Each structure stands twice: as C-alpha cells, then as structure tokens.
Amino acid sequence: MKFTGKLKEPIIDFATRRLTILFEPQEDFTQAYEELKDCEKLSLEIKRYRRKRSLDANAYYWVLLGKFAKAISLSNPEAHNLMLCRYGQPEIFEGKAVYMTIPDTEEAERKVRNATDYHLQPTSQIREGNDGITYRTYKLLRGSHTYDSAEMARLIDGLITSCKEVGMPDAAIATPDEKRLLKERYGVDIG
Known part of the structure; x- marks a missing residue:
C-alpha cells in the first residue's frame, strides 16, 4: 500500500x-x-x-528516439545511451555519484554504447592498471524508467534539441497535439 x-x-x-x-x-x-x-x-x-512521469511521455520518448536513431544511423540502444549521456541522471549512493573503470578498448566502448541493462557515461579519466592494461573511468547513469516527470521532461527536451540539430523537421518530431500536450504537462516547448 x-x-x-x-x-x-x-x-x-x-x-x-x-x-x-x-x-x-x-x-x-x-x-x-x-x-x-x-x-x-x-x-x-x-x-x-515526486510526481511520477506519465506513460504518455515515455511512449513519446521511445517513438521519437526511434526516429532520431534512424536519422543518424544508430541502433535504438545506442541512441538511448547517447541521450542518457547528454541529458541523463547519475546513479547516486550515499550522496555520491558512482564510477567504475573498464578496459579502454573499442570492444568495451561498443558494449557500453549498446548496453540495455546498464548505462555508462565515459569520462576523460584514463589510467594504466598494474596489469599493463589501459582503463577508462565511466559514470553510472540511472535508467530512464526511474525518472520523475521533471527528469523525463529534461530528457525529452534534450532529445528534441538533438533531433533539431540533425535537421529533423518539426513535423517529424511531434504532431500539433503532441506539441500541445508536451507544453501543457511537461513544460517542453518544441516551437
């Protein structure tokens, strides 16, 4: 209850x-x-x-994300991780962001970009381990399913900005009804 x-x-x-x-x-x-x-x-x-986000916002995000991914030739998981890296929220434990290091290889980077069970944001911090392998530090990000309405609005707003940056027309981004709904409920203004 x-x-x-x-x-x-x-x-x-x-x-x-x-x-x-x-x-x-x-x-x-x-x-x-x-x-x-x-x-x-x-x-x-x-x-x-904290007010929970609307399922309407979630559905809109995933439909638009699919269009964005197609426009820039990425898979949906790659596009989602890109948006989380740009506009997402860090995982916080005991008041601190969570970091982890993994080998700094192309294979590891590819796995991180395509991950669906976890979301990592690469940092510029690279170090050589005692084993002679180069490691990169990543920040652990929360999955968008944990976002409240304000956090989801920021993610959607960032996705809309990214869509505009790659030249997607406003009509492909949202219908007039979706624009009105996003403005009224989440403060997201498509223009």
Missing part, C-alpha cells in the same frame, strides 16, 4: 522519550487501517513525494 500525504507535528512521550509520528494521507486510508490495525509490528518507508 502506498499513500501520499503530509507529516504532522510529532508527539513525544516525555516519560518514555518515544516519538509518535502523525501522517495525514490524501487518499482514503479506511481499508488500509482496518487491515493493519491489529498488526503488532509494521514496516514504514517515508520519502519526499
């Missing part, structure tokens, strides 16, 4: 020094309460609310 809402002022029992947290859900909590009220122990996760 997932609910959105607001935290209210906590209640502190001064005798036991224990804290009671009050949560005001926006949705109807009646059924959930009835199911859970007799449970001795519950698990609860509280995090900042």
Whole structure:
C-alpha cells in the first residue's frame, strides 16, 4: 500500500522519550487501517513525494528516439545511451555519484554504447592498471524508467534539441497535439 500525504507535528512521550509520528494521507486510508490495525509490528518507508512521469511521455520518448536513431544511423540502444549521456541522471549512493573503470578498448566502448541493462557515461579519466592494461573511468547513469516527470521532461527536451540539430523537421518530431500536450504537462516547448 502506498499513500501520499503530509507529516504532522510529532508527539513525544516525555516519560518514555518515544516519538509518535502523525501522517495525514490524501487518499482514503479506511481499508488500509482496518487491515493493519491489529498488526503488532509494521514496516514504514517515508520519502519526499515526486510526481511520477506519465506513460504518455515515455511512449513519446521511445517513438521519437526511434526516429532520431534512424536519422543518424544508430541502433535504438545506442541512441538511448547517447541521450542518457547528454541529458541523463547519475546513479547516486550515499550522496555520491558512482564510477567504475573498464578496459579502454573499442570492444568495451561498443558494449557500453549498446548496453540495455546498464548505462555508462565515459569520462576523460584514463589510467594504466598494474596489469599493463589501459582503463577508462565511466559514470553510472540511472535508467530512464526511474525518472520523475521533471527528469523525463529534461530528457525529452534534450532529445528534441538533438533531433533539431540533425535537421529533423518539426513535423517529424511531434504532431500539433503532441506539441500541445508536451507544453501543457511537461513544460517542453518544441516551437
């Protein structure tokens, strides 16, 4: 069960020094309460609310990405990784971006460009390992399926810019209805 809402002022029992947290859900909590009220122990996760991206935005992105990939003679995974490298979001653990090194070879670079299970952004950092092999450092990027609506809007906006840079006409980028929808829902202006 997932609910959105607001935290209210906590209640502190001064005798036991224990804290009671009050949560005001926006949705109807009646059924959930009835199911859970007799449970001795519950698990609860509280995090900042972020509006999820729309499936419309996701569908639009993948259709346009296919057109872009065809226009520049890349596979869809190559084009998607290119967009993530330009406009994507880093994977963050404990407040820090995640980096990894892999051999700096054409084969490794080809695998990274075509990867679908992971997304890596090459950096300029190259070093020689103790084994005599040259390694390149890559930044780990989040998959676009994890993006909220603002992050997805940035990715779509970047894809649209890239489409225009390669000379794709506006009509191939979006229909008038798609333009209106993208502007209204995501603040993306195609022009």
